[in-house]
Amino acid sequence: MKGNEQKISFVEKIGYSLGDLAANLIFQTLMTFLAFFYTDVYKIPPNIASTIIFVGGMTGAFFNPIMGIIADRTHTRWGKFRPWILWTSIPFGVMAMLAFRAPEYNLNGKIAYALITYILLVIIYSANNLPYASLSGVMTGSMKERNSISSYRFTAVMIAQFIVQSLLLPLVYILGDGNKTVGFEKAIMMFAIIGVVFFIITFLTTRERIHPKREQKTPIKEDLKDLFRNKPWFAMLLATIFIFITLSLKGGMYVYYFDNYLNAPSLQSFLNDVGFNSLITHLNKFLVSIGMHGFKWPDDPATSGFSIFNAIGIIMMIVGIGISKPMADTYGKRNVFGYSIVLSALTLVAFYFYSPSAIYLVFITQCIHGFFYGISTPLLWAMIADVADYSEWKNNRRATAIIFSAMIFGLKAGLSIGGALVAGILGFYGYNELLQEQSQQTVSGIQLAISLYPALTFLLAAASLFLYEIGKHKELQIQEDLEKRRS
Template sequence: MSNQNKISISEKIGYSLGDLAANLIFQTLMTFLAFFYTDVYKIPPATASAIIFAGGMIGAFFNPVMGVIADRTNTKWGKFRPWILWTAVPFGAMALLAFSTPDFGPNGKIIYAFTTYILLVLVYSASNLPYSALSGVITGDMAERNSLSSYRFVAVMLAQFIVQALLLPLVLILGDGDKTLGFENTIGVFAVVGVVFLLITFLTTKERITPSSEQNTSVKQDFSDLFKNRPWIAMLLITIFIFITLSLKGGMYVYYFENYLDAKALSGFLNDIGFNNFIQGLNNLLTNMGLVGFHWPEDVSTSGFSLFNAGGIIFMIIGIGFSKHFADKFGKRDVFGISLFLSALCLLAFYFYSPKSIALVFISQMIHGFFYGISTPLLWAMIADVADYSEWKNNRRATAIIFSAMIFGLKAGLSIGGALVAGILAMYGYNEQLLTQTPETIGGIKLAMSVLPTLTFCVSVTCLFFYGIDKKKEVEIERELSERRKIA
């Protein structure tokens, strides 16, 4: 294998832009897909739940297939980089189609939504699985890999900030109050930006770790190695439950702000902290620049929801800043488990807040963001370590098939969590036509963004007991693989 070189800051930034591109769409799916289907495209919640689950699971089971294909791709650009190039434009196009709203009848809407969602998640797999596997072959230095993950997840948090804090205001602004038109225009902007960033990732990265010329394993051998790899199985389950959590709580936040929190108390809180004055100043600035059409929306729940997400994301980014230091000192596994457990406790606190406990809601979100931010880069870095573990144990490297666990878990978690959002709404009688939901519906919304995601996060923490790659094992694997690669 080739020498494991240090990587430049420009390559780290170029690589991270790929995740920014993917997450402009992924974060929108995770946070707003159920809302888009139920409140914008007017698909019944139970039907939306079925579409999200079935479409997402089809995409999830495509990932192992994509992993096999990517591991056996051989081009002058490497194994994984060409897939980023080939899928950039199709990914942007399918994202735009999935959030378009053609004027079909009830059955036509269902068929259109199901078809475009399936195509989007398939193209996402063909792009994001090779992209994720690329982090495992850019460098074999685990400290550099931790650094790369930190750069990557600053980009993820930036995309998350844009989507969760600014998407609804952008939808109202770019649609001039029409959410249907606003979603199409906003996703159109995201799609163009995403295509450009994916092309930059392709142009600025390099694959340095390549399998030896003697390696020639069968698909059967690859899967046999996987299911004998206990850390891989643990990470598969961890990823599924983490993305169930993120999709469930993220998808419920918008309903929580629109239906549970007291609008008058929320408005008073925004006024007391100076947010309303800030927005007024921003609107005046835009007016003076002639940009009257870009005024921040006056809707209180939209403002509160955006600020709530922004606070959490800012503190996530702060948490990411601590991640590498803690991981280098204590090992990824232990830091990941502790930070994830503490973030779960913050979610549980939401269950006990009244509709007027606005300050506590915002403070809990920021603390949750900080602890979750510490864990965020480590998830992907641990998958790269599992690829090293597989090579160390079996003397064969199959990076993409290892990373297929992550993308499968991501897709499965997104599908289950998104389906749970729409399914719980249907179970508790949610009706988007009502100005005030029933107490039963509000109780279901509250339960789904506090107790249930706390439980699924805790399941992920429990799975870490079977992961097995602690700090000592990390060092041992890195040292032995380095020696083997020098000889090769």
């Protein structure tokens, strides 16, 4: 492949990134609100909700290797991976809407409905997102271009994360006029429609440029043997599991942290001091003055504080993403990724020491945490693409999808374990969704679950990198050697 053919246009990078924006409108909702939806909206007891999230998620996770084998053996005029993004777009949207409905069944009926719809959703998610992730490994052979693609992609992820974590809960209250069940149904329907359109754009604007050699045979046994001899793959599998346990645990617990730990009057004072309440008031006056109806923003400080907290974290993550590529180009992906994860973990520890009224410290720490974690965000998937190159370089055979399938397995396993931990920790510490005020034991458990517990799993993710032997010099060596072979 010639060097100029490895350059990816701005339009293709944007088109590719829209696919992750679409998927993350649903994925971020699962990570942040699934436990909340099951316990506080659908009224499933926390311990049962924990089991549903774990069993359903792990069922979907074990589908990933199967999907990897299927995708690597797909042959169409559009390539191996792009067709799956198109074929799964509408089923993904439909299952997302069904998973966030709350039909009036008895408890056994609710459990069965929640489990079935969640399993089907994560299976469709695998059939869509595994080929999508694998596509980044075959769009170009240039590792610098992959860093760039990852930066575009994860800027789109941050946009989806901003929409979900900052605006979804207020949107649920607004669209449902206070009825959370109706609000979730309407909001997810909107996300699903947008997602289908964006998946189709991704399919239309991208190209697959890296192809296995025509004579390459692809016996499943050999693919698996190559996989288990690949030490960097094992390192990234562990890192992915621990990272998504962390994201799912702290992300899913924040809504309870704001509702049950932080002091409401102190939050209200903070919202007044930073001008948020005044902003909402003036915005409504402006809308009315131009002949439009104002909107009813939720008036409880926990919802507004939760939204701003997530918003500033995401904004700082985008800043971190902005410096990720030049830092990775200079120091190598592995080093930059590892240090950013460790620093992110240390900022989480700080939350443990804050009192319920230390609102300013909570928000400042969130800014610092978002910045450090943002640096690592685009590097995870770029490193996994490098692992696929490492496998081809070492074994002279390319099996992109099965390598990415293992990572999506790690993502799903982490999401399942982390989501189950949210509901499980709540149940263990005695959370009762029917109480207006939780016990001190429950509040202490919530505090631990957004500080020390996720800090530990982040540090375990960083420790996994000791097995990852693709440093900066090896990155360049692999790229040069593969360019010679492919030419």
